[in-house]
Amino acid sequence: MKKDCLVVGAGPAGSVFAKELAIKGHDVMVVEKKQEIGTPKRCAEGITKHGFDKFGIKIHPLCIYGKIKGASLYSPSGKKVVMEGEEMEGYVIERKIFEKWLASEAIKNGAEYMVKTQAILMKRDNGKWKVKIKSIEGVEEVETKLVIGADGVESKVGRWAGLKTVNKITDYHSGIQFEMANVNADERHIHIFFGRDVAPLGYAWIFPKAFSANVGLGILEKGAKMKAYGYLIKFIREKEEFFRNAQPIEINAGGVPVAHFTEMVAEGVMLVGDAAQLVNPIHGGGITRAIHSSIMASKVADNAIRKKDFSTEKLMEYQKMWDSEYEEKTKKLMKLRAFLEKLEDSDFELLADILQGEDIYALTQAKLSFFIKKVLKKPSLLKLAKKYLMD
Amino acid sequence: MVRVDYDKCLYCAGCVGVCPVDAITLYETRIEISDECINCQICIKFCPVGAMEE
Numbered sequence: 001m002k003k004d005c006l007v008v009g010a011g012p013a014g015s016v017f018a019k020e021l022a023i024k025g026h027d028v029m030v031v032e033k034k035q036e037i038g039t040p041k042r043c044a045e046g047i048t049k050h051g052f053d054k055f056g057i058k059i060h061p062l063c064i065y066g067k068i069k070g071a072s073l074y075s076p077s078g079k080k081v082v083m084e085g086e087e088m089e090g091y092v093i094e095r096k097i098f099e100k101w102l103a104s105e106a107i108k109n110g111a112e113y114m115v116k117t118q119a120i121l122m123k124r125d126n127g128k129w130k131v132k133i134k135s136i137e138g139v140e141e142v143e144t145k146l147v148i149g150a151d152g153v154e155s156k157v158g159r160w161a162g163l164k165t166v167n168k169i170t171d172y173h174s175g176i177q178f179e180m181a182n183v184n185a186d187e188r189h190i191h192i193f194f195g196r197d198v199a200p201l202g203y204a205w206i207f208p209k210a211f212s213a214n215v216g217l218g219i220l221e222k223g224a225k226m227k228a229y230g231y232l233i234k235f236i237r238e239k240e241e242f243f244r245n246a247q248p249i250e251i252n253a254g255g256v257p258v259a260h261f262t263e264m265v266a267e268g269v270m271l272v273g274d275a276a277q278l279v280n281p282i283h284g285g286g287i288t289r290a291i292h293s294s295i296m297a298s299k300v301a302d303n304a305i306r307k308k309d310f311s312t313e314k315l316m317e318y319q320k321m322w323d324s325e326y327e328e329k330t331k332k333l334m335k336l337r338a339f340l341e342k343l344e345d346s347d348f349e350l351l352a353d354i355l356q357g358e359d360i361y362a363l364t365q366a367k368l369s370f371f372i373k374k375v376l377k378k379p380s381l382l383k384l385a386k387k388y389l390m391d
Numbered sequence: 392m393v394r395v396d397y398d399k400c401l402y403c404a405g406c407v408g409v410c411p412v413d414a415i416t417l418y419e420t421r422i423e424i425s426d427e428c429i430n431c432q433i434c435i436k437f438c439p440v441g442a443m444e445e
Binding site: 033034035040042116118152153154155156159165166167168169172174175176221227228229251252253254255257 | 401402403404405406407408409410411413415416417418419433436437438439440441
């Protein structure tokens with residue numbers, strides 16, 4: 001069969017792309033390897049409200065399982081810093097409902113979907129991509145000039161197109177999570193925990209939902225003495241005040257790219273979302289970036305289809321659009337990440353004393369200059385700050 | 392070659408994303424490792440639950 005565009009993967013990135021392209025009247029098909037869109041999640045399900053307002057997306061109320069007013073951050077010794085304010089407001093969503101809703105929006109606008117259908121190979125043939133897909137009905141071939149890799153951290157589309165999508169283990173958090181019932185945590189906040197023994201080179205979290213909470217952590221292997229799972233079991237055992245009467249109702253895992261990736265485009269191929277490692281490298285959030293990348297890619301795709309030009313050069317417009325908005329910010333966040341990874345627990349205690357909630361929000365948005373001024377006054381941080389944060 | 396302990400695997404496909412030779416594929420709920428595996432063991436280091444072993 002022939003399609004204007006084939007999207008591999010029906011997560012937020014794939015479905016938002018499909019909707020945007022279908023609205024423009026193009027013939028777009030989405031294949032999803034799983035039998036059910038949206039599950040199992042690899043996600044703590046938190047999103048900020050302003051991230052969505054920016055795109056004019058009004059989330060369907062049935063996707064929202066919790067309303068968040070702010071964040072409570074805990075130093076290794078338990079010192080709490082509270083972040084509140086309009087920019088911190090957000091939701092904890094039910095990811096499988098959210099993804100099905102996004103898919104339904106794409107379908108209403110004319111996108112075609114196949115579930116339990118896996119792209120197993122794609123080859124370049126005379127200026128086109130021939131993609132083999134395998135479903136209940138057997139193996140078929142899709143011929144298209146444009147393939148969108150929305151196939152997550154395990155992106156095969158990127159590799160088939162010759163892009164270096166392999167994640168480096170030094171830039172890839174090992175994530176684990178229980179969704180638990182009966183967690184005793186303030187449900188108006190997300191809760192974030194730091195410490196070398198809590199989550200080395202990462203953090204642990206509690207994201208409260210309607211009848212449960214996502215309790216998880218992400219670590220970097222180079223700082224770890226045991227598996228992420230071991231740290232999570234320890235966290236739940238030690239934080240009695242939160243988990244005394246809690247029990248798991250789901251277990252999730254996943255890799256989180258905390259990198260700055262640079263190749264998003266090849267001949268007739270664009271990568272969106274996790275497939276292009278588009279995650280905020282400080283907090284690991286990926287949904288907003290995934291959706292933003294898809295909106296940008298869909299504009300370029302629309303134009304490429306109209307002009308019948310699917311060259312790398314043409315599709316690079318997408319990458320340029322992305323870089324103009326995110327490149328500088330991501331580079332700064334990578335510097336901040338390198339700095340934070342060098343800190344000892346005692347340094348985190350010091351930061352908990354000198355930083356306010358709004359400072360920490362500013363940091364996640366790559367505003368570093370005030371932070372540099374603050375840490376330069378602290379002799380114990382001076383050397384690291386000079387090495388990692390200053391040019 | 393690396394093997395998968397299916398009693399532990401949560402099929403998150405994190406290992407697929409770090410494999411330098413594209414030897415791992417997730418088929419819906421089943422991780423499979425092909426003969427292309429070079430036994431570099433990066434997937435073993437990554438796996439959040441310790442489901443990859445030699």
